[in-house]
Amino acid sequence: MVGDKKxxxxxxxxxxxxxxYNLAEGLLATYLGFEGESLALFGFGTDSFIEVISGLGIGHMVTRIQxxxxxxxxxFERTALRITGFAFYILVAGLVISSFYNIWTGHQPITTFWGVVIxxxxILVMWALVLWKRRVGKQLQSDPILADANCTLVxxxxxxxxxxxxGLYEWLGIPYVDSIGTLGxxxxAFNEGRECFQKANSDRYCGCD
Incomplete structure (x- = not known):
């Protein structure tokens, strides 16, 4: 049908x-996180790069189901999921170790202003994507696209x-909040990695919710 194709x-x-978007966000966030010594922002940017790998699998999935x-x-999708899962687990290990190291040494960011901005x-971009993907998924009655919308919500x-x-660090100067945010x-990221491996070993789509 023409409508479905559209x-x-x-x-x-x-x-x-x-x-x-994730590629641009990753480049910007990792650079500004490194410059401002904000582990949370740097980790957020690294997560964006991993989402790029996931996005390639999603694009392939949409083409397949069409x-x-x-x-x-x-x-292809299973391989993309496994690579993404491994990348998330490596990120988790790096973030946890770095967070506890910063807490132990008392390291604080120079600024977290760009973390607030980015x-x-x-939030605005991803929420718009969630709503748009849900709308398309419901119109197509497609569980895979609706599941992708739920993952975007993460x-x-x-x-x-x-x-x-x-925000708490930039405006109130609360110690260790950047490291605590990184642990969050x-x-x-750990849940996303686990989800990737679960989906790679099955045919289910729902999750991330």
């Missing part, structure tokens, strides 16, 4: 936009953690 094109376009409705997850923009949660931790990001 909707699938929109879904693919959203996947491409997600990839491009061409073959009802088909099961293929090897997280605020991310990015909103992580952005909120960055916003709160960065690690928690969600």
């Amino acid at each position: 909707l699938y094109n929109v879904a693919f376009g959203l996947a491409v936009f997600t990839i491009v 061409r073959h409705p009802g088909s099961k997850r293929d090897e 997280s605020g923009v991310s 990015c909103v949660y992580m952005s909120v953690i960055l916003l709160v931790s960065s 990001l690690a928690y969600f």
